[in-house]
Amino acid sequence: MSAILEIQDVDKHFDISGSILDQIRFTGGKISRKKTVVKAVNNVTLDVQPGETLSIVGESGCGKSTLARTVMGLYQPNKGKIIYRGDRIDNLSSVKMLPYRTKMQMVFQDPYASLNPRMTVRQILEEPVKFHNPGLSRVEVRDKVAEVMLQVGVDPVWATNYPHEFSGGQRQRISIARALVVDPEFIAADEPIAALDVSIQAQILNLLMDAQEKRGLTYLFISHDLSVVEHISNRVAVMYLGCVCELATAKELFTSPRHPYTQALLSAIPKLGGNPGGHVKLSGDVPTPINLPTGCVFNGRCPHANERCTQEIPAQRTLESGTIVACHGVEEGRI
Amino acid sequence: METLIDIKNLRVDFELRSGTVRAVRDVSLTINKGERLGIVGESGAGKSVLGFSLINLISKPGKITNGEIIFQGNDISKYSYEQMRKIRGNRISMIFQDPMMTLNPVLTIGTQMMETVLAHMDVSKKEAEEICLDKLRKVYIPSPEKRLAQYPHEFSGGMRQRIVIAISLLTSPNLIIADEPTTALDVTIQAEIMDLLLELCETENMGLILITHDLAVVSEVTQRIAVLYAGKVVELGTAEQIINNPQHPYTQGLIKALPQMAGGAKRLNQIPGMMPSLRDMPTGCPFEPRCAAKLERCKHEIPTLKELESGTQVACYQRNGGDK
Numbered sequence: 001m002s003a004i005l006e007i008q009d010v011d012k013h014f015d016i017s018g019s020i021l022d023q024i025r026f027t028g029g030k031i032s033r034k035k036t037v038v039k040a041v042n043n044v045t046l047d048v049q050p051g052e053t054l055s056i057v058g059e060s061g062c063g064k065s066t067l068a069r070t071v072m073g074l075y076q077p078n079k080g081k082i083i084y085r086g087d088r089i090d091n092l093s094s095v096k097m098l099p100y101r102t103k104m105q106m107v108f109q110d111p112y113a114s115l116n117p118r119m120t121v122r123q124i125l126e127e128p129v130k131f132h133n134p135g136l137s138r139v140e141v142r143d144k145v146a147e148v149m150l151q152v153g154v155d156p157v158w159a160t161n162y163p164h165e166f167s168g169g170q171r172q173r174i175s176i177a178r179a180l181v182v183d184p185e186f187i188a189a190d191e192p193i194a195a196l197d198v199s200i201q202a203q204i205l206n207l208l209m210d211a212q213e214k215r216g217l218t219y220l221f222i223s224h225d226l227s228v229v230e231h232i233s234n235r236v237a238v239m240y241l242g243c244v245c246e247l248a249t250a251k252e253l254f255t256s257p258r259h260p261y262t263q264a265l266l267s268a269i270p271k272l273g274g275n276p277g278g279h280v281k282l283s284g285d286v287p288t289p290i291n292l293p294t295g296c297v298f299n300g301r302c303p304h305a306n307e308r309c310t311q312e313i314p315a316q317r318t319l320e321s322g323t324i325v326a327c328h329g330v331e332e333g334r335i
Numbered sequence: 336m337e338t339l340i341d342i343k344n345l346r347v348d349f350e351l352r353s354g355t356v357r358a359v360r361d362v363s364l365t366i367n368k369g370e371r372l373g374i375v376g377e378s379g380a381g382k383s384v385l386g387f388s389l390i391n392l393i394s395k396p397g398k399i400t401n402g403e404i405i406f407q408g409n410d411i412s413k414y415s416y417e418q419m420r421k422i423r424g425n426r427i428s429m430i431f432q433d434p435m436m437t438l439n440p441v442l443t444i445g446t447q448m449m450e451t452v453l454a455h456m457d458v459s460k461k462e463a464e465e466i467c468l469d470k471l472r473k474v475y476i477p478s479p480e481k482r483l484a485q486y487p488h489e490f491s492g493g494m495r496q497r498i499v500i501a502i503s504l505l506t507s508p509n510l511i512i513a514d515e516p517t518t519a520l521d522v523t524i525q526a527e528i529m530d531l532l533l534e535l536c537e538t539e540n541m542g543l544i545l546i547t548h549d550l551a552v553v554s555e556v557t558q559r560i561a562v563l564y565a566g567k568v569v570e571l572g573t574a575e576q577i578i579n580n581p582q583h584p585y586t587q588g589l590i591k592a593l594p595q596m597a598g599g600a601k602r603l604n605q606i607p608g609m610m611p612s613l614r615d616m617p618t619g620c621p622f623e624p625r626c627a628a629k630l631e632r633c634k635h636e637i638p639t640l641k642e643l644e645s646g647t648q649v650a651c652y653q654r655n656g657g658d659k
Binding site: 059060121167198199200201270285286 | 377443493494519522523526527528530542548550551552554555574575579588589590592593594595596597601602603604606607609618
């Protein structure tokens with residue numbers, strides 16, 4: 001099976017040095033110019049197979065949202081390629097990108113911020129249909145919207161209401177409807193349930209899974225909630241400081257995590273009725289993505305780090321189980 | 336066991352022009368000395384208002400309209416502002432959700448900590464500084480002497496929350512109210528903060544009220560759990576009973592909705608609908624519109640908490656035989 005989406009060696013860096021005046025430093029009697037760059041995503045290679053859910057997990061600031069936005073063409077990668085069904089799409093002009101926009105859609109985290117408060121639900125949902133299918137009649141557009149609203153569980157009689165008249169869960173249904181209304185094949189969902197209550201989270205997750213089954217969708221699912229990820233994904237990529245440190249099937253990752261960071265992350269999940277303590281404690285804090293550590297990005301907090309980890313960047317290696325892991329310790333058999 | 340705080344029939348209302356919002360409705364809870372109680376509920380259930388009302392932090396138009404809060408033999412719900420200041424931040428401390436909002440960004444950590452100590456204790460500046468350093472060590476802040484002179488932005492999120500915890504410990508309180516202390520933090524930091532809170536409660540024999548939406552977190556940290564729905568306690572029992580043998584249909588639904596509990600099934604159990612607005616309550620049981628096991632009388636009468644054989648208290652006609 002060929003991948004629906006390939007991410008090849010992608011880097012995304014943000015220049016935050018500001019204007020020329022902000023960049024000028026006066027040190028040791030010399031004027032120098034210094035650039036400050038946030039290295040949000042570094043050398044990420046991933047492929048997404050048709051019909052699967054690939055999740056990206058990691059703590060805040062690890063670059064998971066940036067990666068999703070780069071995939072969607074909202075950011076230009078500084079290096080590397082994004083390939084969709086064999087076509088390179090990261091360097092296309094916005095006009096050439098149009099056909100891909102109907103195939104690739106995005107659902108955002110906060111349904112309070114991602115729906116325009118001055119548009120009715122009908123306007124929000126009709127806009128993409130009209131834009132991408134200029135040939136459709138008004139009745140056809142309306143029917144299309146009503147059909148999708150029913151699918152996501154929002155009664156079409158509410159179409160004339162504004163977003164603020166809906167609850168958070170209903171709003172998230174509307175933003176999912178907005179993504180589905182152009183019949184996409186691929187949806188990048190960036191923390192779609194993080195802003196919702198537990199009982200509502202289950203409703204939205206079920207909706208996403210139903211839509212996937214009915215329409216054969218492929219998901220790139222971004223989340224920090226590991227128990228949700230375990231439930232919904234086929235494969236999981238763990239990111240730390242802009243790098244993918246482990247990629248495995250959900251089952252493999254949650255039963256036998258290999259990378260020390262994955263192990264720490266999994267042990268930190270609070271368990272229902274579980275015992276406190278017993279968490280793998282990580283020392284120190286996540287370093288800033290401005291000054292990446294040399295060698296393995298995790299070396300400062302890793303309990304197994306040695307001399308080699310501080311100097312050499314670990315390459316991704318495929319293990320017998322199919323897990324891909326970037327760790328010197330695993331390669332040497334120490335972990 | 337000695338009672339630390341006894342909340343009796345507490346009711347908190349917000350009088351708005353558009354109507355009265357009943358945020359906390361007749362809540363009765365008892366916490367013993369050194370005990371840890373979890374208050375779980377979804378957003379809008381009234382759990383934060385309940386926490387705030389215990390130390391009279393409800394701002395207008397909110398008001399405690401009924402009930403008593405007995406703390407160390409006195410009803411502190413009737414205390415004046417001046418009297419309350421001696422309790423708040425002294426005998427009862429509070430930890431809030433977002434450490435960046437709680438700490439003053441323009442004052443050093445040292446200034447903020449010393450302020451609390453000097454306000455509540457009769458000590459010299461030198462002694463106050465010693466207390467601050469001691470508490471910072473307790474929450475595992477490395478080189479506290481240096482850290483005292485730093486500002487909040489120089490700390491990471493997890494460190495800031497540890498400083499907030501250190502501040503709440505300064506006066507060796509009997510009770511700490513923690514309102515979603517780890518919601519703004521990552522899982523690895525959350526685990527660290529929860530371990531720390533648990534350890535401190537045990538070593539200092541402090542009572543803890545942990546307010547959160549995360550059932551898994553409370554089940555790890557607290558001994559008893561109260562489940563709040565639409566301003567009312569619908570179930571109260573030991574953490575073990577609530578998690579393994581939930582009685583109220585809402586608690587059952589909440590636990591089944593967690594992906595951890597799906598047990599291989601692909602579809603998650605979902606509770607249909609959403610919580611009623613606190614302004615416009617159903618006349619009967621607040622959960623009735625969403626309940627799969629409702630009876631006829633659930634529509635008209637409000638069930639009260641009744642104790643079952645297992646010791647769990649539950650407010651549901653289906654579970655507690657129905658007699659009032």
